[in-house]
Amino acid sequence: MSENIASQNLNVDMDVQARSSDSRGGARGGVSLRLRTYGKQLLPPALAFAVFVGGWELFCRLAGIKPYLLPKPSDIVHAAAENAPNLWVSVYTTISEAVLGFLISIVLGVGFAVLLASSKLIERSVYPYAIIMQTIPIVAIAPLIVIWFGAGMNAIVIIAFLIGFFPMLSNTLVGLNSTDHNMKNLFHLYNASRMQTMFRLRIPAALPYIVAGLKISCTLAVIGAIVGEYIAGIGGGNGGLGYAITVSASRLQTAYLFACGLSASLLGIAFFLLVNAFSKWMLSSWHESEMGSEG
């Protein structure tokens, strides 16, 4: 019998070795290969970018278009450099509002989803209203929020939170409700309590869905913060990007307006990449969607 198990062990060993040597082999031969594939992937878009910006610059110069109508790329860079301290303050303000709103939408979105998922009755009675709430455009209720919470940071954070809340809620809820039937049976057969099933099975199983919600909500939070600043923006030196955009538009500082808009989109991209990296790290050990080498 011991022989049996020993030989089985050997098979198992060989199996795992074969798997791991596979992946190691891939990494060893991969360094120069990876550089080349990166080059292949990055070169075309970089080239397209250069052609586009160059064409823009050339077009503006040759056609003599007025900078307050369409600034040249060089004007935009110049405006950004000139107002760098102001721009930085605006970016910083918008980041803090977006991150804060995003964090609140995670906590409340996941929290409410867990609450709804733990009782079919609550879910059935509340969820339809959550959907209706979602269909109300945020811009329509933003003035109300300003009335309730006053212009400034509070209202802006709440708007950023509201816009990211529903994607978090619905994604988490779908995740919590799509737990594998066999697994749920197993937990039932081993006498798991509702809490144990929730925290040991349903929430971990919902993580891929929660992560999908995070990716949606993080970019929405940046949009929400900027929309909030349009409506509830605080003046003076501490205004965010949305406020800076409205101000520069009213002063026909079109180049700076472009700089603010580009900063906002860069901010959104950076935020998304950060959340993306976080979700990769969180799921890398077990979920197919984030397994680099095999996927």
Add this chain to the structure above:
Amino acid sequence: MESLQTYAPLGDSGAQHLVRMEGLSKVYPNGTVAVQDVNLAIREGEFLSFVGPSGCGKSTIFKMITGLTGPTGGMLEVLGTSPKQALKRSDTAFVFQDHTLLPWNTVIDNVTLPLALRGVARKEQRTEAERVLELVGLKDYAKAMPRQLSGGMKMRVSIARALVSRPKLLLMDEPFGALDEITRQTLQLELLNIWRQDRKMTVLFVTHNVFEAVFLSTRVVVMTPRPGKVAAVVEVPVPYPRDENFRTTPEFGQLVRAVSEGLKH
């Protein structure tokens, strides 16, 4: 249900029947007769297989034993009490065709799950998990993630998880159904070895593979579908340990034929 009281609970004396079915029936609301009039007494330490085509009610019998669904007629007694009560005692363990391992947990955390759910002390969880991982030949893979393992290894982990609570009754629902023939035969041998080390453990094994049923079991219950009925009960009077050679003996062939005959009814 009221008939339960008339049966004395399992005592120290007399023949110990871990599971008793008398006139057990199950009719689903849509009128399908899944199980009809099944009478069976399962002794302690038996390795009993249910064999039959799909739809013969073997899985329904399993669901009733675990209390996932109730019978519509007759009597069912598990560990001397009702199935639901028996489940609460944690003396039963389960292995399904699907390995049902939690992909976000390591092998050892998967194995300790039944103990963790019961609130057993961490240290004891670990010792018990190491014991059963050794038993299934996976003690070097405690820290591995399920996705790193082959199908056969995942099934071993699943078996280890079932054994970790030292069950009196082990229910296996087509556990090797999704494995290739070679892995399947290896695991059959390992399962017999594990069972023989703990002869108090009763194994109920559902399969549609006649060879598997005869190779493993002390008794084979042959079931036929529509309505799900016991067509025959075939004793396998071959002593253990059984090894690969058993598969090629004339006796094995005769028993397989006897079971197959039962399936034709």
